Amino acid sequence: MVLFRSLFRLAPITGVVAEGGGEAGAKPASGGPVDAALIEDLVAANRILVDHGVLDSWGHVSVRHPKNPERYLLSRSLAPELVCADDIMEFDLDSNPVDQRGRTIYLERYIHGEIFRARPEVNAVVHSHSPSVIPFSISSVPMQPVYNVTGFLAPGVPIFEFRDVGGMTDMMVRDPALGRALAKSLADKPVVLMRGHGHVVVAPNLPLVAYRAIYTEMNARMQLQAISLGGSVTYLDPEEGRKIEMVIKDTVVRPWELWKKKALAKK
C-alpha cells in the first residue's frame, strides 16, 4: 500500500506560507492537502512509465494541484521506479518547493512549472528519454501518427532546439527561461521533442498522459519500421486524428486500471 501521510494529510505545512512565487529561496504557500488517490495515481504513473520502458532513471511525472492551479506535485529527485507517496513534493509555477526540508529536487522541474503556467487545460506532464523517440528528435524526418491509438500526434510534433535559445549549452532545462522557451515550442500540442535529449508529453489528467507517453514510444518504433520497409507510407489524416481522440478519452481507463494494478503490485 502506498503511504503518503506525513507530507500531505497528517501534516499539511501551514506554517511556511510565503508571499507567493519568486526566485529560489522563496517559500510559496501550499495549495492545501491533496487526496490520497491522486498521490497514488502520481506514484503509479511514475512506475507505469518505467514498466513500459518510457522512463529510465532520469525522467519525471507531475500533476497539477487539484485545489490551486498555481501549484503542482512532483517527486523529490529520485529514480521514478523508486518514487513513493512520501517522496511527492509541492511546487509553485516558478518551481520553488513549498517545503523543501533539505530534499534534493529535480534540476529540470521548470519543464513542469512553465508548461502548467502556459497551458491552463494541462494537468499532467511527463518528461522522459523514451528510447525510440530520441532518434526522431535528432532526425530531419518528422514524427507522424501511424495508427489510431496515436491520433493525438496528428496536429504535429514540434522539436525544441536548445541551440536556438542558448547556443551550445548542457541541454538541461535548468532555469525558467528555458522552461518558457520549451513551452513555447510545445505551443498547443500534446508532445514536444527536445533535440538530443528526450521529450515532453502533456494531457488533461494522469491516465491520459501515461497513455500518450507509452504510445508515443510505440508510434516511434512503428514509424521507423514502416519507413524501413521502403515503400510509401500512409499516416493518419488530421481529421482521423481528431475523431479518434474523442474515442480514446473515454476508453483510456481500460489500460490505465490494468497498468496501475500491475505497477502498484510491485513493492
Next chain:
Amino acid sequence: MVLFRSLFRLAPITGVVAEGGGEAGAKPASGGPVDAALIEDLVAANRILVDHGVLDSWGHVSVRHPKNPERYLLSRSLAPELVCADDIMEFDLDSNPVDQRGRTIYLERYIHGEIFRARPEVNAVVHSHSPSVIPFSISSVPMQPVYNVTGFLAPGVPIFEFRDVGGMTDMMVRDPALGRALAKSLADKPVVLMRGHGHVVVAPNLPLVAYRAIYTEMNARMQLQAISLGGSVTYLDPEEGRKIEMVIKDTVVRPWELWKKKALAKK
C-alpha cells in the same frame, strides 16, 4: 483454476430469450450452456496473445458458439490480460448481447459478428494491434510469408481501408456496416490488415487462431529484417504454403498446450 460457473453452467440464462437477432436493444436467445473446456480455451487464448505481445489492452478474441452457429462468445469490455471465465458473454451475429446485465461491451464487436456471418467455416476470430504488423498496414509493401510456419499467409494479405467505406472516420468498426465491409476485405483469407489500426486473424478453432496471430507478428518482424538486408528475398510459393498448412493443422497442438499451460499458470 479458471471459474466460469455463474454465467455458463450453473445459471444458464433461460429467462431472457429474445425474438432472435436485431438492432441494439434486442435480446436474442442463448445458444445454450457451453462446455467449460471451451471457455477455458477462450480465456487462455486472450492471455496467450498478451504473453506473446500480440494483444495490448485493446484487442479481443472470440469463438463461435459450439451449439448454435448464430451465436458467438466474447469477453465483456476488459483488457485481455484480465479476462476470466466469468467475463465471457454471448452475442448473436448482429452483435447484440444475449444477457448484458449492465456490463460494458466492446465497441468493435461487429468485427466478430460479421465475420462469423460471412465465413461459416471460421470459428475463432482475433482482433489486435500487433505491433510489428501495424507498419505493414500503412505501407505499400505487401506482407508475404517468409517461412513455413506462416504458410497460411501465402494466399495474400489484404488491407482494409476505412476511407474507402466512410471517408475520414475515427477508424473504429463501430457498426454492422463497417463490420461487413471488413469481412468483405478479408474475403476468404485468414488475415486482413486494417490500415492504421491493426488486423484480424481467423481460423477454424482457437488453437489455430492463436498460432496464426502469433506467427503473423513473427512474420512481420522477419520480413522487415529480410528487406532491411538489402538483397533479393525469396518468399514462400503459394503451393508451398498450401502443403505446409496441411502439416501445421495437425501439429499446432504442440505449441498450444505449452502456451495454455503457461498462460493459465498465472493468477
Next chain:
Amino acid sequence: MVLFRSLFRLAPITGVVAEGGGEAGAKPASGGPVDAALIEDLVAANRILVDHGVLDSWGHVSVRHPKNPERYLLSRSLAPELVCADDIMEFDLDSNPVDQRGRTIYLERYIHGEIFRARPEVNAVVHSHSPSVIPFSISSVPMQPVYNVTGFLAPGVPIFEFRDVGGMTDMMVRDPALGRALAKSLADKPVVLMRGHGHVVVAPNLPLVAYRAIYTEMNARMQLQAISLGGSVTYLDPEEGRKIEMVIKDTVVRPWELWKKKALAKK
C-alpha cells in the same frame, strides 16, 4: 532435479533388440544405457536454447550415443521447453526409434540421423527456427561472421533449398532422402540455413552446439545492424575465424555452466 531412471538406467530395454537399421517398423537394438549426466546435458540444451530465444515450440536437439556411433538420442515429439529426461528416446541412423512404446516422434528426425551418418566427428545437432536467422535464409545476402565469438561461421554458411530437391513441397525434412540432401548442403560446415524454414547447427558436443546456435542468432542480429548503418562492413577473415575457434573450444565451458545452472533451476 532431472529424473531419467525409467528409460535409461533402471530399465535398459534389452528385450526389443532389432536387427539393426532399416525402414519404419524396424526395431533397432539399443546402444546401451547412457550416463545420467549426458541426458541431463541434453535436457539442459533444450531449455537453454529456449531461454535464449533460439528454439520455439518446434525445434529439437540431439546427441550421438556415446557407446554406439550408429545411435542418437532425441526427445519424443514435445516442445523443447517441456523436455525432461524421461522424454529422451534412442534412434538408429535411419531414425527408427529403438523402443517407441506408442510415443509420438518428431517428423523431421531425419535431420539428425543423416547428419550423424555423414559427419562422424559431429556429436550434437540443433534444428531451430531461430528468428533472426530466418531472414538470412531467404535473402541473397550471405551470413558472415561479425565478431570473434562467431569465428565458426568463417568457412561460410550454405543455404539448403528444398525446391532443388523436391520442387514445391511442404518444406519438411520428412524422409531420409531429404535428410541426406540437407547433410550434403551442410557439407563440412558447422551451420546450414534452410530456405524459408530455419537452420541446423552441428558441433562435437552439446556445450559447443548450444553456444554455436545462440551466437548464430546473435551474429544475425548484429550483421543486420551493421548493414543497416549503411557504410562498408569488415567481416572476420577466415584465418581469424580458425584461430578464434581454437580459443573458444576451451572457454565455452564458462557460459555453458551458467546457462545450464539457470535452465535446470526452473521447474
Next chain:
Amino acid sequence: MVLFRSLFRLAPITGVVAEGGGEAGAKPASGGPVDAALIEDLVAANRILVDHGVLDSWGHVSVRHPKNPERYLLSRSLAPELVCADDIMEFDLDSNPVDQRGRTIYLERYIHGEIFRARPEVNAVVHSHSPSVIPFSISSVPMQPVYNVTGFLAPGVPIFEFRDVGGMTDMMVRDPALGRALAKSLADKPVVLMRGHGHVVVAPNLPLVAYRAIYTEMNARMQLQAISLGGSVTYLDPEEGRKIEMVIKDTVVRPWELWKKKALAKK
C-alpha cells in the same frame, strides 16, 4: 549480502609478497586490504552490466586498488553474473595475480593492466561484447553521441584494429603488447571499440564506468535508428558534450543506487 571476508579483510595475503611486477610467475606484493564497500561495488558493477545486456558470459569489470595505483582488482575467470566478493583477485599492472591459488584468470586481463598504466586518472575499466556496439566496430560509420546522456562520446570513438598490430590473429588481447596497443588506440577517450570483438569503457570510478557502458549500448541503438529513418541527423556538438559531462558526474549516483539495489537483491 555480499561476503568478501576470506580474501580481502580477514586474510590479507601478506605472505606472498613478490618483488614487484614482471613476467608470468612473478608474485607481486598486495596493495593491502580493500574496503568491503568497494568490493561490493565491483560485484554490483558486474551484475548491473549483465542486467542491462552489456555483459554476456565473457566480459569483465575492474577497479584500481584504492591504496596502490599499481594494483587493480578483477574477478577470477567467471561469468560476470556469477561474480561474488570472494571471486575478486588482485593484479599488478603487468597483470600478474598477487595470489593466484590455482584460480583460473581472464586471458584478456592485459586490457585492464595496460589501461590503468597508461591512464592515471582512470580507476575503472569495462570490457564487453555489448551487442549493439559490435556493429559499429565493423562499420565505416563512426559512433557519434545522439543525446545528452552520452555527452562523453563527443570527443570521438576510436576503433582498435587487431590486424594493424598482429595481422591475422585470434583477436584476443592475450599479452601486454596487445594491451598497450589497445591503450594507445583508446588514447585520452572514454571508449574504444575493438573491431569485430567488443569495446572498452573507462571512467574515474565504478558508477561512472557502469553508466558509460550502459549508455554506449543505448547510444548505439538510437544512432542506428536515427540513421535508419533516412533523413539528416544532428549529433551533439563537442561543446555540448563537455558541458553535459559536468552535470552527469554529479547525478550518476541516482541511477547507480537504483541499479545496485536491484543487482544485489538477486541471490
